[in-house]
Amino acid sequence: MENLSVLTHLDYTLMIVAIGAALLGTVSGALGTYAVLRRQSLLGDAISHAALPGIAIAFLLTGSKTPLILVLGAAIAGWLGTLLILSIVRLTRIKYDSALAIVLSTFFGFGLVLHTLIQRTGNANQAGLDTFLFGQAATILERDVLTIGLLGGVALIIMLVFWKELKLLVFDEGFAASIGFPTRALDILLTSLLVIAIVLGLQAVGAVLMSAMLVAPAVAARQWTNRLRLMVFLAACFGAFAGVIGTIISSTASRIPTGPTIVLCATVVVGISIAFAPNRGLVWERIRHQRNRRSLKTATDRLLK
């Protein structure tokens, strides 16, 4: 009984982190669905890396480490990076993957240059690069949870408001354009929503692993359903689930970083979904295969009799 009370006492910080991770998983899971369906799974990777120079410039300009200012810088840089990717693809013959790779790595490199500049000024208040790369879920405070909840909520509401438009954009962009939907504006809207989700996630899981938070829940959800509505809902649930379970596992022992643990949890959910999801899953496929073979065999047996 005494043990339990210690646990509940300790659990306050843990609970805050878990709530933060759950909210984050919900937002990135839901929005990641669109990225995965549009075959832009790796856009998240690019945006999260491209955010580094934005954070550095925001810090250089304001000299403050206020999360909101850094988040704003990250969002602007991530957004600019995405626009650059889209215009390279639209205006040249360079394909999407190369455009993504160039923007991702060179923006990050520029961020690194700025980071070394900041380090050289000897400012004790400098933003940690490790935190940017790997996140630091343990530092999530109540006000961060509030920020994630508010901004993430706004992003999700916008997604719901433009549900029909975004659905059409995802499944038949040509048709959407032909009946007069502003597809380029919608594209930018969707990207901006992704940028919000990613920037919110940087603190918890970091730049390198943020893409997994967008991709994994959506891929898992895809296995269970063919309906967008259900897929978005399931992806949000899986994302939240991975966030909470990952946080709890990493708190059970020392020196297990939270971000990577959350990512591994999400990956396990994907593995289970790919194996066992009804209709699409590998196990299901095997069973159907054997059933077909058996019925074929009985049919031929009957014929040969």
Place this chain on the structure above:
Amino acid sequence: MLQGHFDIQLIAIVTAVACALPGVFLVLRRMTLMSDAISHAILPGIVLAFFLTESLSSPLLILAAAGTGVLTVLFVELLQRTKLVKEDAAIGLTFPALFSIGVILISRFAGNVHLDMDAVLLGELAYAPLNRLKAFGYDLGPVSLYVMGTILVINVVFILLFYKELKLATFDASLAAALGFAPTLIHYGLMALVSVTTVGAFDAVGSILVVALIAGPPATAYLMTDKLSRMLILSAIIGSVNAVSGYWLASIFDVSIAGAIATTMLLIFGLVFLTVPNRGLIAIARRRTRQKWEFAQTMLVIHLFNHEGLPEAEAESAVAHLHEHLSWNPDFTTQVVKYALNNRYVSRKETQLTLTEHGRAIAQQALVQ
């Protein structure tokens, strides 16, 4: 210190060229992001090999990492083959998972041994010349120069030996298969090459910036040429220029060398993207403006041609009222008229426009089309 400058630049150039050559095929085969995946996913391989050898410079480390790289490619393809996951999502699932395992291994067990996360991810070219190869008491130069040099030679030999096969498998995989060129084998050969190159280069520039060296020069060269052989050579040149300019940028401003190399890559790419003839932004913008005027001018001559010799011709060809007939705004109309006059498609008599011989021919041709 001069020696240090020279060594670092040499290593940077060799690394850049070694990355750019296989990068050409990745860019053409739309597989650039595989290098991103490999460079992250090799982390657990490096960590495990490090636990075994307790040294960061052991050749076993490179082998283990390259093995993990090929394993990553296999994983991605297995996932794709289930038909349940698309290629981009398969990449996006595989490398973060492997990378997470690497990070957890490091923070769980490597606390008491020295394995710096930053060194793995970001590299540090400045320290590369410090680790030197010594034999019989002689200083033979930096170890990483030999490592990258060997990888460069392997890449060049592979591309020269299998140039025809690579070219065919890249541009027409089904024809390559039909002719018995084994595109799958070529594919895995290339992937092994990319893995080894990435592993060798990450030591110098880190795993994120390797991607800049692999994707940047070939994509830039892709804007400049249509020939594979020329693209390979251009990529190597761009990579070298980039390495040297990045190095000097870094030493002038005293910042991270790898970061500066990536930054100059962005600048070089941006410059080419803007200015390259025919495909650059400036060329595109100029072509679009010219097309706009040409089109408007054609509209004008067709309009004049349609009403030529008819009773209403005088009203229809009055300069002051043209904008009403063509529903253009007046300023635009004035400019189009000026443009057409300059080209001698029309001539002006007081307030009237008449077609010249040439203008009439153009109008007839446009109508036939």
